Amino acid sequence: MSASGDSIVAQLRTRASSLGFSTFGIAPANARPDLPQKLQSALQSGWHADMEWMEDTQDRRKSPQALWPEVKSVIMVGANYAPEENPLARLVDKSLANVSVYAQMRDYHDVIKGRLKDLAGLLARRTGAGVKVFVDTAPVMEKPLAEAAGLGWQGKHTVLLSRDAGSWLFLGAIFTSADLPASTPAQEKCGTCTKCLDICPTDAFPAPFRLDARKCLAYYSVEHKGQIPLEFRKPMGNRVFGCDDCLAVCPWNKFASATRDARLSARQTIRDAQLGDMLALNDSRFRAFFAQTPVKRLGSARFLRNCLVAAGNSEDRQHLPAIERLLSHESPLVRGMAVWALRQLAQAGEAEAQRARTYAAEPDPEVRAEWSH
Template sequence: MSSNERIVSELQDRAEALGFDALGIAAADARPDLKEKLEAALEMGWHGDMDWMAETKSRRADPQTLWPDAKSIVVVGINYGPNQDPMDRLKDKGLGNISVYAQSRDYHDVVKGKLKELAGLLARRAGAEVKVFVDTAPLMEKPLAEAAGIGWQGKHSVLVSREFGSWLFLGAILTDAQLPANDPHPESCGSCTRCLDVCPTDAFPAPFKLDARKCLAYLNNEHRGQIPLQYRKPMGNRVFGCDDCLAVCPWNKFASRARETRLQAKNALAHTRLADLLALDDGAFRALFAGTPVRRLGSARFLRNCLVAAGNSGDSGLVDKIAVHLRHESPLVRGMAVWAARQLASGKVLAGLRKRHLEIEADSEVLAEWTM
């Protein structure tokens, strides 16, 4: 066994002890095809409002542009598998459905601390420079994880693992050490199209391609404007993210619940009712979602999402809670409050809400919601 092979063996042992569920190594130049694929997606506009993808495309497409001295990439995965089928949560329309990955501690915090320790070991043993990334730099972790043999990018564009299904958080260590690389994982979706067929907004133009502008996870998370009218009904009760295409993958039959307790769902987030979420002010929002990915969204955009879900709930008992937000300081919230009220309020009640609201509303986009 060579010295580098011994280093890799030690890294694997330490990664397992730290709680990582997968580790693989790829050469820094293992995916020369990424530049062409990224440019094609950007030309189609599939990135939506995520301008940072275009601004960083040269570095994003090539790890050696990001860091010219990089020779190897150590990719790790940590399982965040849920303890129930996320699709079941769509049936309860009074539930504020939060994506599996956001029901627990922010994975950036969990993974980065462990990854820094692993990178420190590599630096000491190999006498190498290292750089640690957990979804915080223009690095395409999923195709690199495929190159490192951890799994493959499925037709839904998410990494799929034979052992953990669609439920892996990824992290990467770039190093100038020349480490032995794993064989890339072959694509193993076969003829299955469940992830494509289940999408409520038809966000996949073709297998392995995603148009974020139609993706509910993008619309209720990254998008900063109102939820486009044609996507409000399909959004259902999803107030943060969407798990549909991940949840239906047949490879999930081999998945298990996350063993890292900080990545297991908190009951307070997994079972939140829309009635309670609509009552949150900014302070209560920050307190409830402290330390989770949801907090980064901000209370106004989160309320926007909750109001869409409320409008889809069929529960007229939520009208009073919706009406409060017709006076919210954010036009983003007021606009969705109008839409939600129009879905649930009876004619007489709705007429009263409309009259009072028109007397105080000045924003043209919010006013337009009364006629859409």
């Protein structure tokens, strides 16, 4: 480890801290030769559900060198976004439209990427080396690389765990052609604990350290483009975007302090969003309410789909007028979930009356099928 290398790393570490990153580390680009096999195994098992982009990018995702042959070192940084309160408590109040912690704030891609570019610029100026920055927008396996860089370890829920931030870390990566001194890799410290596996409402973990998206509520509420499968609607509860259960229950969170980064703090309006208000959002109001957040990328139709599942689970008949209005929404995703929600809350006669008014004119076969579930 050269003195000049140590000096550059010290400058980078100091700058990273001033930019708001709570953790910093460096891994050799070839630190994880096991990644190609692990990725292939997961894809062959179908755990990626219908996220075809994971298969399409497999060749570039399997190693840093496959993405950029010139890379020698990978700088990994983490930003703490720990909430002020345990989000599990918000699942009890069925009047809430529960949004995952990471989406209650400004889109972390925008926040982290600007800071990464600053840090990468410092490295480029000091060394003349090539740099590329990534924030979950390219085929990079950030969590294993962060583990190799010493930021933390992948827990049994597959999320990176940190002694200082628990499960609440946003990750960013800088690939560089500079050969930098490596950090000490982190060791897994989950022990015999299985709280994250046990709490999953849909048994989405076929084994520790393995996640099957085909059973994951976060996947269905964020990535899935079709109707929520029938068997996952009741387990969704009032989750309208994402699921924090496995993250929030982790005992390591007790060491995490709530983030003091204003740009990574929850917007109170989103954290406390009422389900009734969310059901009333049209497309323009949806885009305004969730401006600059990850939720906006979902689109209003899929968001309403999720809110209607929550309404069906609410046991609150006050939502019936909004549900009935959405039976005529332009999107079949919304109409289908409105049928399901209506049938959960309405009395038999009320549901049959609505069916008589809408069924014959419904052109979508999936929506029509909802009347038979």
